[in-house]
Amino acid sequence: MITHYSDVQLHTLSIQGVKQIYKERLHFPIIYESSTFIRFQISSYATLSFKEAYTPVSPAHVAFQVPYSLFYESASFLSQSHLLLLQQENGEYIDDENGRRNLYFRDGDGHLLEIIAHERVDETVLKPLGDLRIMYIREVGFPVASVPVFREWLKNKLSMKTERDQDVFNFVISGTAHAVVVSKTRPWIPIALKALPPRVVVTFGTPDLSFIKELGKKVENAKWDSHLLCFSKEEYAFQVQFTPDLHKDVPAQLNLPF
Numbered sequence: 001m002i003t004h005y006s007d008v009q010l011h012t013l014s015i016q017g018v019k020q021i022y023k024e025r026l027h028f029p030i031i032y033e034s035s036t037f038i039r040f041q042i043s044s045y046a047t048l049s050f051k052e053a054y055t056p057v058s059p060a061h062v063a064f065q066v067p068y069s070l071f072y073e074s075a076s077f078l079s080q081s082h083l084l085l086l087q088q089e090n091g092e093y094i095d096d097e098n099g100r101r102n103l104y105f106r107d108g109d110g111h112l113l114e115i116i117a118h119e120r121v122d123e124t125v126l127k128p129l130g131d132l133r134i135m136y137i138r139e140v141g142f143p144v145a146s147v148p149v150f151r152e153w154l155k156n157k158l159s160m161k162t163e164r165d166q167d168v169f170n171f172v173i174s175g176t177a178h179a180v181v182v183s184k185t186r187p188w189i190p191i192a193l194k195a196l197p198p199r200v201v202v203t204f205g206t207p208d209l210s211f212i213k214e215l216g217k218k219v220e221n222a223k224w225d226s227h228l229l230c231f232s233k234e235e236y237a238f239q240v241q242f243t244p245d246l247h248k249d250v251p252a253q254l255n256l257p258f
């Protein structure tokens, strides 16, 4: 099974601009850098990457899971970063209800980012990293023409699951990885941002080599590239990486459903 997002690669118009935000303001360590690419370590088992390209940016949605008890520390660090924080629909910045806290913000390319915490997630399992206290990448957004078609593909090929099936907005989950599958006609909250499909390369991690081998037979156009299984679906590029360091029991220890 897929346990987590091990890397998410976003599109940028400026690597220098990315460094000003992610290194200087958010304090993420750089683990690789070239003239058109940069990669940050953002949690113990996840990296966030940016590829520079001369083409318009469609904002991506990515959410970072932080510990519930440290949420306000993480939010306070974010407000001191002078990044653009977004008001929720009720005018407040932080939404705190029913054991869930979140705060939205944007980076220099306009990507829609979020810190989110859930009271039910066990905080002792994964060590939070950095000033944002990130435990893992929880969400990546996938605006699509048909939510049912993309959802069923994720279920059938990647063995991801849903708590319930919905036609306009659906979480499709495996481990800590939540794919937010939304209709292109449904704007992103909290600012009714048009849901353009972003240029992303999403890398999933699994400690199960046989899962990757089976997947290679199931998906169309699968290719191996330096130990990664690579394939695409609609506008989205996917990779699957063998990550034995993150044990398959971690999602259950965190109290996650799948």
Ligand SMILES: [Fe+2]
Binding pocket: 061, 063, 114, 139, 180
């Ligand atoms: Fe979200």
